[in-house]
Amino acid sequence: MRKDKLFITLFLVAILSAGCASNKELLRMQDDIDQIRAEVVELEQKDAAVDRELQRLEQEITGQIEAIKRSQADTLIKIDTLTTEVQILSEKLDDTNFRISSLSQQVTGLQLSRPPLTQSTQPKAGPPPETTEAPRTSEETPSSPQSLYNTAYADYLRGDYDLAINGFQEFLRLFSDSELADNAQYWIGECYYSQGKFRQAAKEFDKVIINFPQADKLPAAHLKKALSYFELNQIGQAVIQLQQLIKEFPTSNEARIAREKLESLGLSPPPQGGKP
Template sequence: MKANQFIAKVRENAGANLAPRFLFTLALLTSLSLALFSTPSHAESRAAAVANAELLMQIEQMQQEIKALRNMVEQQENTLSKMQTEQRNRYLDLDQRAQEYAKRILVLEETPLSKPPSQPTAPIKATPPEVSGVNDQQAYNKAYAHVPEQRFEEAIASFQAFIREYPSSRLVGNAYYWLGEIYMAQNRTADAEKMFNAVVSNHPNSFKIADSKYKLGLIYARYGNNNKAKETMESVIAEHPREPAADLARNYLKK
């Protein structure tokens, strides 16, 4: 009798629209109440009620574990989606930049070096000797042609051969830069960092000096070193204000 009165009191206080979690609590209290208020002659019923309460607790625990697993899966899916988006953006950035600078690079690189004013009659320093009938400009163009077509492995091999065969060419810095771009697209971040650092440290007169510094800023951001990334972007803007890389750096700092 006392048990029925207790259950009726709980239901009356709960109301008609109970939340799912309160319903579970109510069921648990009901089972426990049956066990607590039953007479000794109802030992089996009491044991069954306790067993039911334990079962409900186990179900609740399983539901919480399932919810935690779902949250983990959702987080992993979000991380994977972010990585895929970043990878796709790098490919698009590579294609866009390759098309945008292709004409500019070729024009600048094919412009003959002027003779020093103080030595008008002195011959221009010759480019490195040709290998297999191909000069450094032709070898570089051949290697670069693989980049817009995303034939990355062939481009890597060609640029590496170019650096070995024409170590004194004024285009070596550009070759290191494109190796860095390709490694970035392949998520070989450490290798890309080495290539861009090679441009900055060893080829300061390269057409790709500003772009290499910008890419290093992105690499520092990828490492989680946001302060160094910010400093690098600011140096690109300060040292190369008219270069397209400076515009990219400004956009990065606005984020």
């Protein structure tokens, strides 16, 4: 009997001990789960912080890339502008040389047409007669198309653009069939462009394109018309003009400038074709 009681007692103690052990294990497992959850939350927070940092870096890099692109575009535009100015100066030099050559030919012609001065025709010694030279007025009729053109072009070189415009317009009125008529029309556009009157300049350059389809300055007229549109912030019209220039005069220096301008705007130049 005593043995049975002892056995029962030991059995109950064993059961109670097992229950205590199970509770401790459950508590330990719960602690482990809580710790894992805490670690997961911490990792998620770190991951979110890394994502935010990556987004910030991406935005910063994108901004730097855009700034570099804008800087490159501005540089290309400045280069194009300088190239155009050099071209204009070169054209001015060519016209000046042409003017000098023409004047030299006129002087040579006058020298050849002057009769030789012989002894019998030499005047007797004495004081020269007093002469007065009347000043040139705008109403004087020019002796030749070249002299009127040279006078207007000299006014342009001096920066007297209004006077130059009047001179070139008078030249076109009197000598519309002259081989210099296309040049006169072009320089009217340049005068307005130099004055910052870009809308009127575009109209004058357009007259070169329409009225003188075989003009030497046709590529330059296309380019300056496009640049006038850019100054007026009419980008679409300017792009169309540049594309037309490239198609019609693909090998010209103006077409090269037009391609660089389009590329600086992120646009692809049209395929080559048309006039050489």
